[in-house]
Amino acid sequence: MDSHSKLETMKLNNCELTEKSCSVLATVLSSKTILKEMNLNNSRLLNSGVKEICEGLKNPVCELKILKLSDCSITEEGYKALASALRSNPSHLIELDLTGNDPGQSGVKQLSDLLQDTNCQLKTIR
Template identity: 50%
Template sequence: MRELNLTGNKLGNSVNLLSDVLQNPHCKLEILWLNYCGVTDESCAALASALRSNSSHLRELDLIGNKIGDLGVNRLCAVLKDPHCKLEKLRLRDCGVTDEGCAALASALRSNPSHLRELDLTGNKLGKSGVTLLSDLKDDPHYKLETLDC
């Protein structure tokens, strides 16, 4: 299986079960949609842990409409910092992210600039400073970020 779309399913803490599958070295999932699934910052921890242990295949992660907030984003940043991470698209629209989450994302992208090409933060509580941090990365030719939606 290369794509898994669980959009609209109320997974909540069942993300922990999904994380067990993602940790499996035989898992070759490239695209994962978990939009409006009730993912929280706590279940984000399990997801991030799984992706850190097997991050070499996932190219696209959608978490639109989940209230993961800055804490969940910080947990995902550990994945983005991993040099084995191949994530190219990350969609965090309407996830309760603030400037603190933007700062964490910017830091993670600076430490591993080679893959993320698309970042969607539309509908979050971003201030000018957070948007500026990420816009600067988008405008810098050393980073691959091509699309930034805020």
């Protein structure tokens, strides 16, 4: 994306995104943009897609504040990748929606541990 882009919100819910499209989204997150919200609800990203997006979240230039990933078929592996990305770059993310996914005990623990991190900016997790 162009650094002069005025796009602040990206809604791609119900889009059946592939791992390759998630890689492109990671590139967007790694670019200097003013993108603040990304809605990928109901997109069956799976863990592989979430891992791609996490590559963008790890980038220090990522200023995303809201990430919506409800009903994206994410399991423990994806939760682990998200927690790791947000730990490596405490970013600006303040809201994370993971409703309707299957974190398992390990995924819940990963997010719980993340919230204990004093650098974590998250205010809302669903």
